[in-house]
Amino acid sequence: MSHDADAQNHPVQQARRLAAELFPDALGVVLSGSAVSGLATTTSDLDVVVLIEDGGETRRETLRFEGRLVELFVHTQAGLAELFAADTASRRGVMQRMYAEGLILSERDGTASRIKQRAEEALRRGPDALYPDAVESRRYSLTDALDDLGDAGDPVERLTIAGVVLSVATDLLCDHRRAWVGGGKWLPRRLREADPEHARALLDGYRRLCEKGEPEELTEAATSVLTLIGGPLREGYARTWYVTAEPRASAAPTGI
Structure with missing residues (x-):
C-alpha cells in the first residue's frame, strides 16, 4: 500500500x-x-x-x-x-x-x-467516595470470595472465583485511592493508574492462578488490599433490606 x-x-x-x-x-x-x-x-x-x-x-x-x-x-x-x-x-x-x-x-x-x-x-x-455501608459490603464480599478461593477444588470454579476476587479488590482499592474504576480491558488499566504497586501484585497473582492454578499470590495480594480498607470482615457483619412495596396477593383461591 x-x-x-x-x-x-x-x-x-x-x-x-x-x-x-x-x-x-x-x-x-x-x-x-x-x-x-x-x-x-x-x-x-x-x-x-x-x-x-x-x-x-x-x-x-x-x-x-x-x-x-x-x-x-x-x-x-x-x-x-x-x-x-x-x-x-x-x-x-x-x-x-x-x-x-x-x-x-x-x-x-x-x-x-x-x-x-x-x-x-x-x-x-476523581469520583465520590463509596458510602461506608457499601465499603463494608465489598469487604465482606471479598473476604467471602477469598474463603471460597481457598476451598475451591474445581479448576473452573477457582478461575471464576478469582475473577470475583480481582474485581472486588480493584473496586475497593480504587475507592481507597479515590480513583476511577473500569470494566473489561479497562479494569487493569484503571487499577494500574490507581495504585501501581498493589496493581502489580493483584494482576501477577491473577495471571499465575490462570496459568498455573496456584491461588497463593492472588490471595496474598487481595488480603493486602483488605488490610488497607480495614481487614477481612466475617463475624459481626449484618445488612438490612428495606421492603418498599407490599407483595401482591396470590391469585390462587384460598382454602384449598
Whole structure:
C-alpha cells in the first residue's frame, strides 16, 4: 500500500471525513479511544463523540464507515449532563474521559473545548467516595470470595472465583485511592493508574492462578488490599433490606 493510501486510511483522517460527511452541523465532534492514543490497528473501531443541538436524540449507534467499524456517542447538551452524572455515579467517568483524552475534530463557538476542560477537571477531582455501608459490603464480599478461593477444588470454579476476587479488590482499592474504576480491558488499566504497586501484585497473582492454578499470590495480594480498607470482615457483619412495596396477593383461591 502506498504512503498516500496509508494516510487516507489513517483512523484520524477517516474520522475527520466521517465528521464532515455525517455531522456537518454538529456543535462538536470528538475522536477518542485507541485512534487518539496511538494504539489503533487496521481493525480497531473509531470511538466518535458527537454533540448536537438540544431537541435532538441522545443515543449510541454502531455503523461502518469506509470499511471501518464506528461507535457513535451522540448527545445533546442536556443529554450530556445526564451522561456525566451517570458516569460519575458509576465511578467510571467514561464520557468524561472520552472528552478529556479525545481529539476535537470540529466544533462551533468553542463548545467542545469548554466541555473538554470540564471533563478534565472532573477527572482530576476523581469520583465520590463509596458510602461506608457499601465499603463494608465489598469487604465482606471479598473476604467471602477469598474463603471460597481457598476451598475451591474445581479448576473452573477457582478461575471464576478469582475473577470475583480481582474485581472486588480493584473496586475497593480504587475507592481507597479515590480513583476511577473500569470494566473489561479497562479494569487493569484503571487499577494500574490507581495504585501501581498493589496493581502489580493483584494482576501477577491473577495471571499465575490462570496459568498455573496456584491461588497463593492472588490471595496474598487481595488480603493486602483488605488490610488497607480495614481487614477481612466475617463475624459481626449484618445488612438490612428495606421492603418498599407490599407483595401482591396470590391469585390462587384460598382454602384449598
